[in-house]
Amino acid sequence: MKTVLITGGLGFVGSHLADRLAQEGCKLVLVDNLTTNVAAPEDYRNVCEVIVDSVENCQERLSGYRFDEIYHLASHVGPAGVLQHAGEIARATILTGDIATKLALSQKSRLLLASTSEVYGQTGTLHEDIDCVVPSKYTVRLEYAAAKLTSEIAALNKARVSDLFVNVVRPFNIAGPRQLPDGGFVLPRFVVAALNGTPLTVFGDGSQIRAFTDVRDIVAGLIAIMTGAKSNMVLNLGNPANEVSILKLAQLVVQISGSRSDIELIDPKDLFGPLYEEGTERVPDVEKALSRLEWRPQFSLERTVSDTVEYFRSRPELLRTQPLETAASL
Ligand SMILES: NC(=O)c1ccc[n+]([C@@H]2O[C@H](COP(=O)([O-])OP(=O)(O)OC[C@H]3O[C@@H](n4cnc5c(N)ncnc54)[C@H](O)[C@@H]3O)[C@@H](O)[C@H]2O)c1
The missing domain is CATH 3.40.50.720 (NAD(P)-binding Rossmann-like Domain)
Incomplete structure (x- = not known):
């Protein structure tokens, strides 16, 4: 063992x-x-x-x-x-x-x-x-x-x-079940907002590209x-197959959760203060891992979003967290 x-x-x-x-x-x-x-x-x-x-x-x-x-x-x-x-x-x-x-x-x-x-x-x-x-x-x-x-x-x-x-x-x-919104992670932030019926706040114009794994x-x-x-x-x-813009991710969360929340564009520095920074596009080249490991990513973005929605839906106590307000004083 x-x-x-x-x-x-x-x-x-x-x-x-x-x-x-x-x-x-x-x-x-x-x-x-x-x-x-x-x-x-x-x-x-x-x-x-x-x-x-x-x-x-x-x-x-x-x-x-x-x-x-x-x-x-x-x-x-x-x-x-x-x-x-x-x-x-x-x-x-x-x-x-x-x-x-x-x-x-x-x-x-x-x-x-x-x-x-x-x-x-x-x-x-x-x-x-x-x-x-x-x-x-x-x-x-x-x-x-x-x-x-x-x-x-x-x-x-x-x-x-x-x-x-x-x-x-x-x-x-x-991304996925158990990740909490507190650190500023976008998927749980969106899911919590969608399930609470509050607006999903997208930073900038939402054109930032990420590949969620x-x-x-x-x-x-x-x-x-x-x-x-x-x-x-x-x-x-x-x-890389899960590449998506943040605006599209917000739309996907609204759709999968069946929420009536609006999507709002905001300046993240208003929430997190002047120290907040983020890159415009980050996508992995995983050829090296694919060629050297017995490993292939299996989970589509839709599956990850849907499992994350189910995770929060089954734990209503987590929906009461208000991560943005907590971080806004930074
Ligand atoms: N989450 C992501 O998207 C992401 C992306 C790239 C890299 N990583 C890396 O993956 C690792 C795991 O990230 P995660 O998302 O699980 O983060 P997490 O915050 O959920 O987990 C980190 C854990 O480490 C504990 N911790 C922090 N400092 C410690 C210390 N000095 N001694 C003992 N415990 C300590 C925290 O309490 C926490 O439980 C980190 O090294 C992170 O830098 C994460």
């Missing part, structure tokens, strides 16, 4: 990954400091060990295990969620990446680092081989992206001079990378 550590294990991706690995019979340890968790520790205590603490605080405790695999997912996340951690994101990202790397080295565990498509800092269809340039405008999202990139570089360089087994994944716009496809990709033969890879994970 494999022993697996998931940092950020009570988060959106981490909890779906924990479900899959528990089903496969792995012995799991989840570490999460409950800053943006979507699952509660008690939801998982009967299937695995849950450590409620920051990765930074539990190095000694983690050194007492023998992990075969480490998925390092813990991070500040979200287009609006990162804003309140401005100036702290780089330290936390690089430090936790370093801790995960050292743990993997000392225990000879396989390591997977969750990076982000934001490292590209560019718009368009993004392949792993394009340069990741650091622009001169120091936005909060750049702090997130640059720190993730630094973590990638450090871990991959460490693997050049040691027997560290590490791979890096750059996911593109993960179902969290269950991401989890399958993470496991495929972790259990594959190769180390030292950087791989995009995403579903």
Whole structure:
């Protein structure tokens, strides 16, 4: 039986990954400091060990295990969620990446680092081989992206001079059941508004392009990378077939949920403050992942939207959250 550590294990991706690995019979340890968790520790205590603490605080405790695999997912996340951690994101990202790397080295565990498509800092269809340039405008999202990139570089360089087994994944716009609107994620924001009968607020003119990837496809990709033969890879994970404009996504949510909500165009800086930034177009080139992994994304955008609608419909208590007002003071 494999022993697996998931940092950020009570988060959106981490909890779906924990479900899959528990089903496969792995012995799991989840570490999460409950800053943006979507699952509660008690939801998982009967299937695995849950450590409620920051990765930074539990190095000694983690050194007492023998992990075969480490998925390092813990991070500040979200287009609006990162804003309140401005100036702290780089330290936390690089430090936790370093801790995960050292743990993997000392225990000879396989390591997977969750990076982000934001490292590209560019718009368009993004392949792993394009340069990741650091622009001169120091936005909060750049702090997130640059720190993730630094973590990638450090871990991959460490693997050049040691027997560290590490791979890096750059996911593109993960979506699906359990994701909460609080971090500014667009699909749950729209679904909550549609089910509440309030307007779906689209930023700018809604022409921004994204390719949403179902969290269950991401989890399958993470496991495929972790259990594959190769180390030292950087791989995009995403579903270009799900490319859509944000305005069209709003229309799809209204249609699938049967809502009577209006769609309103607004300036996101009015809600999230002047620090808010977003790119115009981000679509993954996933040829590398398709050619190197036994992995194909399975979930259409319609299925992801419909499952997300059902998720919130069956949990009316989540519809009472008012994420935009909460974030508006930033
Ligand atoms: N959601 C996306 O669209 C997306 C896109 C690209 C990359 N990613 C990356 O995927 C990973 C998982 O993202 P997610 O969407 O599940 O986010 P999430 O916020 O749902 O999960 C992250 C979890 O980590 C925990 N956490 C944060 N800092 C911690 C720390 N220092 N110690 C312990 N726990 C900590 C949070 O409480 C949360 O439960 C992150 O590394 C993120 O950068 C996500």
